Amino acid sequence: MLGYLIEKEFKQIFRDKILTKIILVFPFIALILLPYAANFEVKNVRLVVVDNDKTSYSSELIHKLLANKSIVFTAIKPTYNSALDLIESDKADMIINIPKDFEKDFLKQKKSDILVATNSVNGTKGSMGAMYALNIISDFADQKTSKLVSINKKGTLEIKPLYQFNRTLDYKFFMVPALMVMILTIICGFLPAFNIVGEKEKGNMEQINVSPITKPVFILSKLIPYWVIGTIVISIGFLVARFFYGIIPMGSIFTIYLFSFVFILSVSGLGLILSNYASSYQQAVFMMFFFIMILILMSGLYTPFNSMPPWAQVIGSFSPLKYFIEVMRNIYLKGSTLMELLPQLLIMIGFVFLINTWAILSYRKKS
Amino acid sequence: MKQLLSFTKKEFLHIFRDTWTMMIILVLPVVMMLLFGYAVTTEIKNTNIGVLDLSKDELSIKIIDRIDKSEYFSLKKNYSSFKEVESSFRRSEVGVVIVFDENFSENLLHLNNAEIQVIADASDPNSAKTLVNYVSNIIAQSLKDLNKAPQSNYQITPELKLLYNPLMKSSYNFVPGVMGFIIILVCAMMTSISIVREKERGTMELLLASPTKPIVIIISKVAPYFFISIINIITIFFVSYFIMGVPINGNILWISLLCLIYIFVSLSLGILISTIANTQLIALVVSAILLLMPSMLLSGMLFSVESMPVVLRGIAQIMPAKWFISAIRKLIIMGVDLKYVLKELGVLVFMGVVFLTISIKKFKKRLE
Numbered sequence: 001m002l003g004y005l006i007e008k009e010f011k012q013i014f015r016d017k018i019l020t021k022i023i024l025v026f027p028f029i030a031l032i033l034l035p036y037a038a039n040f041e042v043k044n045v046r047l048v049v050v051d052n053d054k055t056s057y058s059s060e061l062i063h064k065l066l067a068n069k070s071i072v073f074t075a076i077k078p079t080y081n082s083a084l085d086l087i088e089s090d091k092a093d094m095i096i097n098i099p100k101d102f103e104k105d106f107l108k109q110k111k112s113d114i115l116v117a118t119n120s121v122n123g124t125k126g127s128m129g130a131m132y133a134l135n136i137i138s139d140f141a142d143q144k145t146s147k148l149v150s151i152n153k154k155g156t157l158e159i160k161p162l163y164q165f166n167r168t169l170d171y172k173f174f175m176v177p178a179l180m181v182m183i184l185t186i187i188c189g190f191l192p193a194f195n196i197v198g199e200k201e202k203g204n205m206e207q208i209n210v211s212p213i214t215k216p217v218f219i220l221s222k223l224i225p226y227w228v229i230g231t232i233v234i235s236i237g238f239l240v241a242r243f244f245y246g247i248i249p250m251g252s253i254f255t256i257y258l259f260s261f262v263f264i265l266s267v268s269g270l271g272l273i274l275s276n277y278a279s280s281y282q283q284a285v286f287m288m289f290f291f292i293m294i295l296i297l298m299s300g301l302y303t304p305f306n307s308m309p310p311w312a313q314v315i316g317s318f319s320p321l322k323y324f325i326e327v328m329r330n331i332y333l334k335g336s337t338l339m340e341l342l343p344q345l346l347i348m349i350g351f352v353f354l355i356n357t358w359a360i361l362s363y364r365k366k367s
Numbered sequence: 368m369k370q371l372l373s374f375t376k377k378e379f380l381h382i383f384r385d386t387w388t389m390m391i392i393l394v395l396p397v398v399m400m401l402l403f404g405y406a407v408t409t410e411i412k413n414t415n416i417g418v419l420d421l422s423k424d425e426l427s428i429k430i431i432d433r434i435d436k437s438e439y440f441s442l443k444k445n446y447s448s449f450k451e452v453e454s455s456f457r458r459s460e461v462g463v464v465i466v467f468d469e470n471f472s473e474n475l476l477h478l479n480n481a482e483i484q485v486i487a488d489a490s491d492p493n494s495a496k497t498l499v500n501y502v503s504n505i506i507a508q509s510l511k512d513l514n515k516a517p518q519s520n521y522q523i524t525p526e527l528k529l530l531y532n533p534l535m536k537s538s539y540n541f542v543p544g545v546m547g548f549i550i551i552l553v554c555a556m557m558t559s560i561s562i563v564r565e566k567e568r569g570t571m572e573l574l575l576a577s578p579t580k581p582i583v584i585i586i587s588k589v590a591p592y593f594f595i596s597i598i599n600i601i602t603i604f605f606v607s608y609f610i611m612g613v614p615i616n617g618n619i620l621w622i623s624l625l626c627l628i629y630i631f632v633s634l635s636l637g638i639l640i641s642t643i644a645n646t647q648l649i650a651l652v653v654s655a656i657l658l659l660m661p662s663m664l665l666s667g668m669l670f671s672v673e674s675m676p677v678v679l680r681g682i683a684q685i686m687p688a689k690w691f692i693s694a695i696r697k698l699i700i701m702g703v704d705l706k707y708v709l710k711e712l713g714v715l716v717f718m719g720v721v722f723l724t725i726s727i728k729k730f731k732k733r734l735e
Contacts, residue, residue: 018648018649018652019648022652022656026656030660033678033679034664036675036676036678036679037664037665037670037675037679038664038669038670039670039674039675040409040493040670041493041674042671042674043673043674044673044674045673046673084530087530088697088701088703088707089703089707090693090697090707093673106521106523110521110522111521111522111523111524112522112523112524113523113524113525113526114523114524114525114526115525115526115528116525116526116527116528117527117528117529117530118527118528118529118530119530119531119701120529120530120531120532120533120535120539121531121532121539121540121696121700121701122539122540122667122671123529123532123535123536123537123539123540124409124537124540124671125671125673125674126529126530126532126535127529127535130527130529133525134525134527137523137525138523140523141521141522141523144521145521148521158480158481158482158483159482159483159485159502159503159506160482160483160484160485161485161486161487161499161503162484162485162486162487163487163489163492163495163499164456164486164487164488164489165456165488165489165490166489166490166492166495167489169489169492169495169496170492171492171493173490173492174490174491174492190655194648194651198648201567201647277387278387280385280564281560281564281647281648281651282385282388282557282560282561282564282647283385283387283388285556285560285651286387286388286391286392286395287387287391289552290391290395290398293399294398294402297402297403297406297407298402298406298407302407302669303407303408303409304409304411304491304494306412306413306414306415306462307408307409307410307411307412307413308406308407308408309405309406312405312406312407315406326459329490330457330458330459330490333490334456334457334459334488334490335457336457336458337457340454340457340458341458
């Protein structure tokens with residue numbers, strides 16, 4: 001019985017050209033585009049300069065600022081207000097206002113001022129832009145100082161940073177393994193939900209309900225195809241990571257497959273639960289969207305999990321995504337072994353049982 | 368006119384009967400704002416650190432104590448060898464490990480040259496860089512207390528002005544983003560699904576064969592979503608103004624005008640999708656993949672568009688959400704004049720007209 005049902009599911013899925021395309025093309029495109037978008041690095045800060053001093057010092061400082069590859073030069077404006085105008089019309093992000101007598105004050109009073117103003121509607125961007133500028137300015141001051149006086153350095157302490165597991169500090173290495181989890185969630189969570197709701201809308205569900213098919217068999221016949229599809233999706237992910245980004249897992253690929261088998265069962269089960277409650281596409285979409293959005297945002301995919309307040313961490317720890325994302329990053333970048341990830345595996349297996357029992361219980365043959 | 372009213376009433380009934388969907392649509396913006404406002408943060412706090420202190424002298428203990436006391440770190444592990452450090456990282460127990468050499472303070476005080484190694488888990492490079500910065504600052508501070516740091520004589524004192532958002536509230540950035548996203552969701556995605564459902568069930572044919580004009584059908588289809596999105600916008604403004612303290616600096620009239628234009632664009636986008644898609648599944652997939660995901664990622668809600676590569680910036684230009692968010696941000700938060708958002712308004716109106724024209728053409732073709 002199960003065999004026939006699964007055969008039917010596969011035929012239905014692969015007959016639908018668009019669905020097949022989504023399964024094969026979406027992971028590919030998403031993995032190529034998303035890592036470039038999902039990046040908190042701040043680049044291309046558009047700078048407008050107001051130079052009231054016009055001395056060799058001020059122009060030297062301006063050159064130093066422009067030499068930074070995160071800063072893009074926009075214009076030189078005569079007054080602060082005309083520079084502010086550029087910010088208001090969104091043509092610039094940062095103003096550096098060099099006051100009159102900048103050089104004179106520095107040389108005579110050993111102290112001079114400078115104004116750095118950034119558009120901080122986006123707080124991160126504003127403060128990062130300011131950080132770049134402040135660092136350059138303080139470097140500039142140090143450089144000038146060391147030319148003017150010879151300091152004799154005593155008692156130096158060297159702080160040696162060592163960036164473990166990602167020496168090149170490439171953010172994409174961090175995002176690609178985690179985005180695979182997100183894509184897997186979208187495909188293996190949404191599609192089964194729509195699948196069952198589709199059967200309901202077409203009226204097929206009634207026929208299945210009067211047949212001798214039992215609840216677990218029906219649920220299994222819906223789960224197994226997505227298990228296979230999920231495996232295809234994660235394999236596409238491996239290939240893109242390997243050949244497009246050159247990311248090779250430090251740990252074992254079999255451990256990843258093992259975890260993804262468990263993970264797919266839990267998200268597909270989540271989709272099935274929702275589809276049991278929803279009666280139309282619109283309902284299923286919104287419920288699914290609502291929960292998946294919360295799960296994704298709280299899973300530590302884009303923002304650090306430990307920075308969330310305690311109540312949010314409690315909610316987040318009920319998300320299978322949180323664990324699988326952690327596992328993927330650990331295996332890919334740190335080469336963690338199955339033994340080291342055992343706690344995560346046990347929790348995820350727990351989710352599978354919990355979610356799928358719920359799915360079977362909530363599927364009612366009578367409405 | 369009477370026809371239009373009764374059709375609209377039918378659509379409203381359809382939607383309000385579906386309590387689950389209604390509840391989610393009305394609650395969604397609030398949940399999103401609470402998540403972005405109180406849960407999700409890019410700031411780095413409570414990082415677990417480990418220490419491999421081979422010297423165990425007064426100075427190293429002092430530094431460790433100081434790091435542990437700061438709000439960013441809490442000391443979790445004390446190691447005795449490098450081997451333990453490695454495995455601890457792989458279990459992701461700690462984010463940073465600080466290593467003090469043997470004879471650390473002796474080296475510092477007598478040889479004037481000592482070394483502290485800060486090993487960061489750089490799988491998240493951004494956090495790693497920030498953490499290393501924090502640790503270095505704390506160590507430098509501890510040394511300053513020992514009067515060991517060199518002092519420079521000449522200084523430039525920068526004055527820092529964080530324009531429009533001096534308190535660096537993240538809500539200033541995500542409130543416009545949530546607005547742009549919710550309206551696309553309600554107007555484009557829901558509208559398209561609801562029109563395509565009639566197609567899929569075959570009831571669209573019936574409607575078209577009836578003496579009702581197609582325009583009446585479409586307007587009545589669209590009206591409830593127009594209404595819901597206005598409620599959503601009001602909720603968002605309410606939560607952001609009264610709960611999150613986001614100011615409304617611009618002219619309310621212009622803000623409302625902008626919102627209406629954006630709703631118009633999103634609705635026409637929804638109609639366009641519904642003329643292309645034949646099944647609800649396709650309408651859904653098209654709007655989710657082509658609209659929702661890009662609107663979330665490319666609109667500057669989480670990640671800044673200016674920092675992305677050219678291709679993605681190009682894609683962002685054709686997203687209505689990007690233009691709306693940029694304009695509403697200027698109006699609400701920066702409180703600028705209308706003349707500074709004319710470009711965004713123009714682009715939005717243009718997009719709306721284009722979407723509508725294409726869908727009317729497609730619609731007519733189907734009738735013939």
